[in-house]
Amino acid sequence: MTVAEAAVSAVLGGTLDDLVALVHPEATNREAAAEPPATRGRGPRAFHATGEWLRTAFSDLAWTTGQSIAEDDLVVTYGTMSGRHTGDFVAWTEDAQVDRVFVATGRTFTVRQVHFQRVRDGLVIEHWAVRDDQGMAVQAGWIPPSPLFLLRCARATRAARRRARRGG
Secondary structure (H helix, E strand, C coil): HHHHHHHHHHHHCCCHHHHHCCCEEEEEEHHHHHHEEEECCCCCHHHHHHHHHHHHEEEEEEEEEEEEEEEEEEEEEEEEEEEEECEEEEEEEECCEEEECCCCCCCCCEEEEEEEEECCEEEEEEEEECCCCCHHHHHHCCCCCHHHHHHHHHHHHHHHHHHHCCCC
């Protein structure tokens, strides 16, 4: 398993120590622009915050690599991510505000993803991805939404925005 493959798996289910061994202290995650504020920094702690955010909403997260290709300092890893939607998934705006909340449905999903990672000194220094977010939303039961689901999401969104304003 390459450092890039191991980093994807460690974000989903590893510890901060696991990520310290895989992620450069100055590493950046381009995907963090739509994630919680704690994910928007640099290095292993920010990557770990991404994993904590995902694990808040999804249990049984798993990554299966289909193929990895390396050229120079870039590793492209294609595979599937799977899990179960068991907690509120909070989506964020680029200006670090709560955008919306998708309440737990209990449904499972398996979606294809491609992760692009630059490696420096044997550690991931940069990450970005192409994900099938619509496929996940359909499998998780977010779309098409029922009126009750929309109401539950609206209530959860208001509550999350209040918590975010209070700093919690």
